[in-house]
Amino acid sequence: MTNNTPILELKGVTSAYGRIKAIREVSLKVYPGEVVSIIGANGAGKSTTLMSICGVLRPEEGEVWYDGRRIDGLAADLLPPRGLCQVPEGRRIFPRLTVEENLDMGAFFRSDPEGIEHDKNRVFQLFPILLERRRQQGGTLSGGEQQMLAMGRALMGRPRLLLLDEPSLGLAPLIVQQIFHIIREINESDGVTVVLVEQNANLALKNSSRGYVLETGNVIMEDSAAALLANPAIRKAYLGE
């Protein structure tokens, strides 16, 4: 499933908010077709890592490479057209736009009506509830539905690499199961490479091939998901044993 050139590579990325360094020299690689999870506690720098990848935050040092090109320093809005989409933390859907308009925003940069229509149908197929609610305002959806909408919106950009920030945040266990099921389906059927940032380490690792562990802004461990799940130190620190 994986080949040798990474689709995404971070080389020693350091990012800061003002003078406070949120991540220090983070390096990681993601290969096409993988599901990679980044786990860690609150404030470990997981979201900062994603924000540095997609250009909302400009890294102070280091390089970000995507699909053979260096992308650090590029404006955030240039990345979705290249197939790098993010589902941001806290979902951040547009509350006063309808579900369908939210999805259309996801395809904002595209100009192929047929392709957009096709992808919209695919999203509705993945999340039938969105079809039911497509004339409703985004803000009136429940938390789980909003998460589905945020994912659907990102999928409308026809991503090759999808960054998911805490998709399980604040959702009921049953909904979380459903969301992860769909993440696997997106990965397997649509061939989308997924980077998953999660506090729920157990769930994230069970659904991914490899994992990185972040602690206070540093990568302290990287391994296959199965090995991380079996690692006693990780089990103690992140899996509640």
Add this chain to the structure above:
Amino acid sequence: MTIRASKLWLRYGLAMAWFFVLLWPLLGIKPEGLEFAVSFAIWIKVAVAAAILLALYQLNKAGAFGFLTRPAAAAGRVAVGAAARVPRWLVLSVVLAAAVSFPFFTERYAHDVAISVLVYIILGLGLNIVVGLAGLLDLGYIAFFGVGAYTYALLSVHFGVSFWLCLPISACFAAVAGCIIGYPTLRMRGDYLAIVTLGFGEIVRIVLNNWMSVTNGPNGILGIKSPGAYWWQGDTLEHIWLNNLEQLYFIILALAVFTVIAVYRLNHSRIGRAFEAVREDQTAAELMGVNTLGIKLLAYALGAVFGGLAGTFFAARMQFVSPESFTFIESAMVLSMVVLGGMGSIPGVILGAVVLIVLPELFRGFQLYRMFVFGGVMAMMMVFRPKGLWPAKRLGQRSEERG
């Protein structure tokens, strides 16, 4: 109930005491010495009126007027239901027919008021793109009105360029001015943007005021031509100046209709949706591939275009421009229309413009108290209709507000 009522009256007492504390220094302190009689006389009138209103309010709460309010509410529901069934094209054509036939039934004075209402409708709809759709608080909007007015004034006086040709030229100039002002300022968000736009609005006015060689400073520019047209005089086609109020009314009505259609189309377009997305959540919009600075500049420029169109007409109608017409209070006025009517709502902004221009005309007798009443009405609006008189259909919270 009794406990609640006593609490209410206690608050009434406190409010009236506070009102006296505010009122007396204004009326009672005079060069000749302190005086209580006049302020007390006014105070007691207000207190009695407020007490009666409060008593009526309480009786209503207790259901004493049930025999009146219940049938009224039922009638209201029937009326709303009936209104919903009337097709929209019918409503629109009735409104348009009323607007077109308006000058044939009214006097000169009414034409004059109607013309300023229509000018302000265009300004309000233009500002609505910036404030209502894109969510950028702009306190210097009137600058674009000024740019439009001076563009036509200068081109007309020095080069004799016609009004019709100047409409697109002024619109372009205003859009360019919008981009020049917007480019450095639109990187800011929220309060900072409001302050900077306020500053730029003043800069434009002060430049107009001081650039004597070009704008003739505070004396303004005289002798601007009215719009011209070719019309049949007897059986020959002759050039005439459209300078009576009726003709001007139709020109501005056409411009207003054009503005409404353009803004409506914009509201329902892909770009309009992007404006709203930027308003709702700028970072998320960026993550969707929206060039947020570009989109905000576009909103600013489009808003400025309508400001420029209105300004061109204003110069042609007055045949005179001076920097005095483009002060901050005018920006505040247009912003009030947008907020009062309902941000993002086209009928709301139109209603806001009508209310804010026509009401002061009706209450000319109270001219001294105009601003006082204005402030009071605004405060009441915040309490009772915070989303405006005719709010846009989209209601809900911004993601930041939910926290």
